[in-house]
Amino acid sequence: MSSTQDIDALIDMMAKLPGLGPRSARRAVLHLIRKRALLLTPLADTMQTVAATARECLNCGNVGTADICDICTANKRANGEICVVEDVSDLWAMERSGAFHGRYHVLGGTLSALDAIGPQELRIPRLIDRVATEEITEVILALNATIDGQTTAHYIADQLEGQVQLTSLAQGVPIGGELDYLDDGTISAAMLARKKL
Amino acid sequence: MSSTQDIDALIDMMAKLPGLGPRSARRAVLHLIRKRALLLTPLADTMQTVAATARECLNCGNVGTADICDICTANKRANGEICVVEDVSDLWAMERSGAFHGRYHVLGGTLSALDAIGPQELRIPRLIDRVATEEITEVILALNATIDGQTTAHYIADQLEGQVQLTSLAQGVPIGGELDYLDDGTISAAMLARKKL
Numbered sequence: 001m002s003s004t005q006d007i008d009a010l011i012d013m014m015a016k017l018p019g020l021g022p023r024s025a026r027r028a029v030l031h032l033i034r035k036r037a038l039l040l041t042p043l044a045d046t047m048q049t050v051a052a053t054a055r056e057c058l059n060c061g062n063v064g065t066a067d068i069c070d071i072c073t074a075n076k077r078a079n080g081e082i083c084v085v086e087d088v089s090d091l092w093a094m095e096r097s098g099a100f101h102g103r104y105h106v107l108g109g110t111l112s113a114l115d116a117i118g119p120q121e122l123r124i125p126r127l128i129d130r131v132a133t134e135e136i137t138e139v140i141l142a143l144n145a146t147i148d149g150q151t152t153a154h155y156i157a158d159q160l161e162g163q164v165q166l167t168s169l170a171q172g173v174p175i176g177g178e179l180d181y182l183d184d185g186t187i188s189a190a191m192l193a194r195k196k197l
Numbered sequence: 198m199s200s201t202q203d204i205d206a207l208i209d210m211m212a213k214l215p216g217l218g219p220r221s222a223r224r225a226v227l228h229l230i231r232k233r234a235l236l237l238t239p240l241a242d243t244m245q246t247v248a249a250t251a252r253e254c255l256n257c258g259n260v261g262t263a264d265i266c267d268i269c270t271a272n273k274r275a276n277g278e279i280c281v282v283e284d285v286s287d288l289w290a291m292e293r294s295g296a297f298h299g300r301y302h303v304l305g306g307t308l309s310a311l312d313a314i315g316p317q318e319l320r321i322p323r324l325i326d327r328v329a330t331e332e333i334t335e336v337i338l339a340l341n342a343t344i345d346g347q348t349t350a351h352y353i354a355d356q357l358e359g360q361v362q363l364t365s366l367a368q369g370v371p372i373g374g375e376l377d378y379l380d381d382g383t384i385s386a387a388m389l390a391r392k393k394l
Contacts, residue, residue: 004261006246013240018228019221028214030286032244033251033260040248043210047229047241049203054230054237063230064201089227 061106063088080137110148141168258303277334307345338365
């Protein structure tokens with residue numbers, strides 16, 4: 001079907017996106033083709049722009065369209081706090097919560113002996129640099145509460161021991177969480193970290 | 198976050214695609230940005246091409262990159278059979294099954310009194326034209342087994358009564374289907390259409 005090969009190629013590419021499969025890719029592409037003036041053309045143009053401009057911040061690893069990202073260049077965010085996250089998606093989640101007003105450091109993953117990912121593969125040396133050079137008062141380790149995440153947090157804590165105040169996110173019952181549906185680990189953590197009323 | 202507005206715009210557009218939401222759109226866009234040379238640029242280019250070339254076949258309503266689609270132009274498919282489907286996705290499903298070797302007619306929806314969709318809103322007049330002008334021996338009504346689909350099938354059958362042989366897809370137990378999990382309607386249909394061994 002030579003003349004539809006572009007459409008087939010588009011479907012194949014879309015099907016490879018996380019969260020999409022062949023079926024949903026076909027639906028999405030048909031939807032885009034039906035509204036091509038309204039949806040497909042703008043989407044294609046925006047993709048071109050992003051493909052041409054998107055890059056990782058040389059300082060913190062955040063994704064943006066400049067060599068140094070908006071957060072790193074924003075003076076009002078230079079409050080001496082660095083929030084260390086595994087991934088840009090975690091940074092975005094933090095930003096949505098609006099709970100943090102300092103700067104970030106995106107590791108780009110976690111230490112993993114199995115996958116042979118050591119400190120050099122992540123942005124850990126750069127983090128140690130930043131703590132030494134920027135005026136950092138507190139490093140908040142906001143890594144996922146997974147084994148790899150916590151291993152990485154411990155490693156970073158060892159490296160920065162004594163140079164700066166180290167904190168990590170509180171663990172406990174999520175807001176709106178029901179004990180009955182929580183795993184034992186979370187309940188024990190919440191019990192250990194219980195606070196006075 | 199001015200310099201990331203393109204990325205945000207891309208996420209918003211992706212989030213509007215069927216089967217995607219804000220969360221999966223963010224994941225997809227991050228994935229694309231990480232592999233922008235490998236994935237994002239080719240995807241953007243292909244989208245541009247499709248946006249520029251995709252159109253509906255003037256004859257049958259199939260989606261392609263020419264005024265008359267590959268199936269309508271393929272002589273070996275001019276076997277006098279027209280398979281009438283609601284939507285291009287149904288045509289694609291038929292093609293994947295490889296069970297049909299004739300040509301198609303995509304209605305572009307079903308008759309619906311509620312949504313004020315009459316024969317003129319669909320490609321029904323064009324179908325009646327085709328039956329009159331092309332050498333059609335059989336019209337296979339492969340419409341969805343929904344109320345609207347069957348209403349539309351009945352309407353078309355009335356219009357083409359006597360001019361051509363009319364057939365519809367068999368209804369019954371799907372291959373691999375377990376009676377226990379089938380709805381009563383399907384079981385009764387299969388019972389009524391039972392065949393000699």
